[in-house]
Amino acid sequence: xxxLKHLRPRSFSRSFSTKPSNESVAALQQDMERLLEHxxxxxxxxxxxxxxxxxxITTKGQLVTIGGLSEAKAGTVAQFESGASAFIFDLRASxxxxxxIDHPSLSTSTVQTGDKIINYTPKSVTFPVGPATKGRVLxxxxxxxxxxxxxxxxxxxxxxxxxxxxIASRGKTNDPFxxxxxxxxxxxPIGKGQRVAxxxxxxxxKTTTALNMLIHHAQSDxxxxxxxxxxxxxxxxHAIVDLxxxxxxxxxxxxxxxxxxxxxxxxYLAPYGACAVAEWFQKKGHHAAVVYDDLVSHATSLxxxxxxxxxxxxxxxxxxxxxxxxxxxxxSPAQQGGSMTAIxxxxxxxxxxxxxxxxxxxxxxxxxxxTGTTVSSIVxxxxxxxxALSADHKWPxxxxxxxxxxxxxxxxQPKPLAELSQGLYHMQVAARETSQQMETMGEFGxxxxxxxxxxxxxxxxxxxxxxxxxxxxxxxxxxxxxxDREWNGTDDEFAHLPPVRLGGATGFPNMGRARSSELYVxxxxxxxxxxxxxxxxYVQEYERFMWKAARLEEEGKxxxxxxxxxxxxxxxxxxxxxxxxxFVGAFTRDYVASLGVHAVGESLVPAExxxxxxxxx
Numbered sequence: 001x002x003x004l005k006h007l008r009p010r011s012f013s014r015s016f017s018t019k020p021s022n023e024s025v026a027a028l029q030q031d032m033e034r035l036l037e038h039x040x041x042x043x044x045x046x047x048x049x050x051x052x053x054x055x056x057i058t059t060k061g062q063l064v065t066i067g068g069l070s071e072a073k074a075g076t077v078a079q080f081e082s083g084a085s086a087f088i089f090d091l092r093a094s095x096x097x098x099x100x101i102d103h104p105s106l107s108t109s110t111v112q113t114g115d116k117i118i119n120y121t122p123k124s125v126t127f128p129v130g131p132a133t134k135g136r137v138l139x140x141x142x143x144x145x146x147x148x149x150x151x152x153x154x155x156x157x158x159x160x161x162x163x164x165x166x167i168a169s170r171g172k173t174n175d176p177f178x179x180x181x182x183x184x185x186x187x188x189p190i191g192k193g194q195r196v197a198x199x200x201x202x203x204x205x206k207t208t209t210a211l212n213m214l215i216h217h218a219q220s221d222x223x224x225x226x227x228x229x230x231x232x233x234x235x236x237x238h239a240i241v242d243l244x245x246x247x248x249x250x251x252x253x254x255x256x257x258x259x260x261x262x263x264x265x266x267x268y269l270a271p272y273g274a275c276a277v278a279e280w281f282q283k284k285g286h287h288a289a290v291v292y293d294d295l296v297s298h299a300t301s302l303x304x305x306x307x308x309x310x311x312x313x314x315x316x317x318x319x320x321x322x323x324x325x326x327x328x329x330x331x332s333p334a335q336q337g338g339s340m341t342a343i344x345x346x347x348x349x350x351x352x353x354x355x356x357x358x359x360x361x362x363x364x365x366x367x368x369x370x371t372g373t374t375v376s377s378i379v380x381x382x383x384x385x386x387x388a389l390s391a392d393h394k395w396p397x398x399x400x401x402x403x404x405x406x407x408x409x410x411x412x413q414p415k416p417l418a419e420l421s422q423g424l425y426h427m428q429v430a431a432r433e434t435s436q437q438m439e440t441m442g443e444f445g446x447x448x449x450x451x452x453x454x455x456x457x458x459x460x461x462x463x464x465x466x467x468x469x470x471x472x473x474x475x476x477x478x479x480x481x482x483x484d485r486e487w488n489g490t491d492d493e494f495a496h497l498p499p500v501r502l503g504g505a506t507g508f509p510n511m512g513r514a515r516s517s518e519l520y521v522x523x524x525x526x527x528x529x530x531x532x533x534x535x536x537x538y539v540q541e542y543e544r545f546m547w548k549a550a551r552l553e554e555e556g557k558x559x560x561x562x563x564x565x566x567x568x569x570x571x572x573x574x575x576x577x578x579x580x581x582x583f584v585g586a587f588t589r590d591y592v593a594s595l596g597v598h599a600v601g602e603s604l605v606p607a608e609x610x611x612x613x614x615x616x617x
Contacts, residue, residue, distance in 0.1 A: 054078060054117035057095065062263050063308040064111050066096040071122050075161065077101065077141070079119035084111050085141065087125070087265040090309050097309045099265035101141060123159075127273040129280035130155030134225070135251040137237050140258045140269040145237065158280060160272035164326045171332040174411050176569070177289070177341050180216030180513030181209065182470045183398045186421050186523070187428065188381055191412025192287055192339040193330025197375050199346045200385025204397045206345045207233070209385075210291045211243065212511045213343065217289050218249040225281040227290040229274035230257040232267050232297025247510075260297070264308075267301035275327055278340045282329075285336035290328075294345035295321055296371045303367065314367060318374040325378050344379065348372040350387075395472045395511055401432055414516050416565055416572045420523035424466070431463035465531040468539045469522060472512035517562040518547045520572070524580055530588040535595070542591055549587050550580075558583065 054069030064086050066078065072088055078098060079085050086098035100111060128142040132154045137146040142157070144150060173191035190196055198206040214226040226249075230237060237257045244250040254277050258270035271292045278288040292298065299317040306313030321344075328342035349368040376382045389397035413421060434456050441447060514522075522543055525531065534542045550559050558579060565572050572580075 054096075054120060056080065056111050056113055056115045056117075059111050059113055061308070062100045062265070064098045064100060066098055066117070069096060069117060069120065072096050072120075073122050073124075075124050076120070076122060077125050078117045080111050080115045081118050082110060082112065082115055084115075086111065087269065089265075089305055090311065099305055099308065100263055101265045101269070102263065124161045125269060125272075126157035126159050127276040128154045128156075129158045129277050133254045133277050135253065137241065137255040137257060138273070140256065140262070140266040140273055142273060145257060146241070155280075158276040160269065160276055162276070162279060162327060164323065165329040165331065165335075169329075169332055169335045171330045171335075171337065173330045175287075175330065175339070176412055176414050176516075177287075178216065178220055178414070178516055179213040180220075180515070181212060181396055181511060182472075182514055182519060182522070183396055183400060184213070184383065185413070185514075185516065185519060186417065186424060186470065187400050188383060188398075189413035189417075189421070190341065190381060191330070192341055193328060194381065194412070195325045195328050195342045195344070195379040197344045197346055197379040197382045198385065199348055199372050199376060199382055200397070201350050201387050202347045204385035204387055204390040205395055206347075206385055207235075207293055208511065209396045209398075210293065210343050210345060211240065212513055214253070214289055214291060215244070215247050215249055216513045217287075217341075218252040219247070221287055222252075224287045224289070225252055225254070225278070227254045227256065227274045227278045227288065229271050229290065229292050230255070230259060231270050231293060231295070232258065232260045232262075232301065233293055234260055264301045264304045267297060268305060271295075271298055271324060275324060275340075275342075279327065282331065282338040282340040283336060285338045287339045287341075289341040289343065291343045292324070292345060294347050295375055296347045296368050299367055299371050300364065303363075314363075314370075317367075317371065318378075321371075321375055322378050325375075342379075344375055346372045346375050400428065400467075400470075401435070414566050414569055416520050416562070416570075417516060417523065419571070420520070420527055423527055424523060427459075427463055427466065431460055434460050462529075462531060465534070465536055465539050466526050468536060469526070469531070469543050471540065514547075515563070516566040517559055518550070520562060520566075521546060521550050521580060521584065524577075525584045525588065528581065528584065530584060533588060533592045538595060542588075545591060546584070546587055550583065553583055 054066050054072070056064050057067040058065045066072070066086075066088075069078065072078075072091060074088055074091050076088050077085050078088060083102075085101045087101050088096060088098045090097035125141075128138075128151055130153070132151040136144060136148065136151065138151075139145055142151070170193075173193045175192045177190040177192045177194070179185055179190065184190065198210060200206055211228070214228065218224050218226050228240065230240075236259060237255050240255065241250065244253050254274070256270050256274040256277070258266040274290050274292070278290040281288040299314070299321070302317055302320065303314050325342050325344060328340045330339040331337055347368065348371075349365045384399045385397045386399040387397070389399065411418075437456075438447070438460070525543075525546065531539065531542075553559065558576070561576055562572065562580070565576070
């Protein structure tokens with residue numbers, strides 16, 4: 001097959017030139033434009049011709065070496081007579097290397113020496129897109145996994161290779177992507193079309209957080225569509241499907257799954273299939289969101305493919321991830337105004353001394369560290385998950401202190417929240433600086449109170465209460481509190497309301513998702529200093545009861561008006577803002593009276609009014 005090198009496309013031969021001329025570079029750019037145009041708008045007549053002269057020369061695990069197939073191109077798929085499909089990724093002068101895509105446990109995934117190719121089209125891998133993918137679970141090639149039969153009315157199959165949107169076709173990213181998670185929406189808000197990385201060691205709640213973000217996005221916009229790509233994950237898709245059914249948003253989701261038992265080629269292709277589905281909805285003017293769970297597994301699949309043919313591909317992962325994430329964008333009104341928000345999960349290795357000393361030379365360990373660094377340099381916002389917060393059941397375990405704190409992007413936050421979140425951010429910065437000073441003073445055996453810095457100590461305690469209110473807490477303890485604690489100050493006016501559901505039987509708990517209007521009420525309470533009167537252990541309960549009371553104020557008219565301001569992204573009218581301030585003040589007085597204790601400064605003292613928590617005198 002030495003003659004194959006003469007049959008390769010012109011661009012391949014030029015790519016190996018060490019001293020390209022200006023003419024060759026220009027020709028190469030034209031070839032790349034032509035290939036991209038062909039991938040996005042394939043010619044059906046050209047793709048109808050099948051090339052059947054390929055044969056499996058050797059097989060070794062997932063690797064298949066193919067002879068013949070003179071028109072082969074990298075990034076295409078060949079189907080063998082056994083029913084197995086193989087992804088062609090390495091073209092050489094005398095042979096072609098491909099990786100089996102099908103699940104290793106399937107009988108059809110076996111390729112024997114001498115098996116002939118019965119179906120091959122020289123076009124890039126494609127994925128089915130359109131309304132037919134709604135509510136479906138697909139593999140990396142778009143084949144259904146949910147047992148609901150084949151996809152019906154597929155509009156067309158979109159190539160996994162796509163052009164990154166240019167600057168001229170992009171719009172402003174000032175439309176809020178509301179997640180319902182307080183720590184994100186208040187301290188690290190996201191705009192539609194942005195790229196976000198959830199980085200942390202395994203087991204810190206990144207998948208649960210990402211799923212809650214998608215669910216809230218779907219519930220906030222009936223026309224939104226969410227795509228979840230499972231790449232090398234240990235959990236199956238059944239628990240996620242049950243969760244989406246429970247939240248009644250399955251029809252707004254598409255799942256593309258390649259778990260850890262799937263082939264390397266399948267895990268490599270899955271994120272691109274998910275991106276293709278989200279891009280279709282984006283180009284139709286919808287607001288799509290896609291989660292890649294996770295990109296370390298995706299990088300590992302590429303490295304493993306390279307190892308099949310003794311190629312070092314670890315350095316290429318950064319370019320592939322950059323191209324994949326750059327396809328997320330908010331399009332301009334001239335381009336239908338749709339958006340695609342990308343959320344990339346990165347399972348970084350443990351960085352403690354024990355793991356670092358033991359696995360520092362391990363290639364997988366290094367790949368995980370490198371992927372976390374490179375992905376963070378690509379995205380617009382990185383949210384770092386802390387193992388200590390996760391161990392303490394402080395969900396979500398997002399670290400908002402020190403260098404791990406996200407950058408505030410108030411332009412992508414609803415205007416009513418942006419007015420108050422700026423003060424919250426300044427409070428956070430002041431508390432962070434005071435905390436650093438306390439650490440320095442502690443090295444010398446000093447503390448703030450001994451030095452007479454009482455006000456700074458009070459600010460630290462107040463920020464501690466604000467941090468507590470940003471958490472969802474432990475789902476089990478909150479559920480028990482909800483059933484055991486009854487606020488006597490309301491004459492049982494909340495008895496007809498459904499309880500707050502903080503978890504389910506799916507293994508992916510509801511992280512106490514909140515509406516933007518509820519977050520506004522929370523910020524008003526924090527800005528006016530009302531948390532000074534609420535003991536730390538009651539802060540989360542205080543917030544939940546306050547939200548319920550707000551929904552009942554004036555038969556729901558107050559919160560309905562606030563919801564309308566959030567939907568229209570308008571500043572709250574002064575009269576409505578004053579009404580909310582009066583409500584929060586009155587509610588706080590009634591709530592603290594029902595507790596029987598006050599939090600004044602640093603200590604708790606008995607209230608003059610009777611209460612079930614009042615100390616005996």
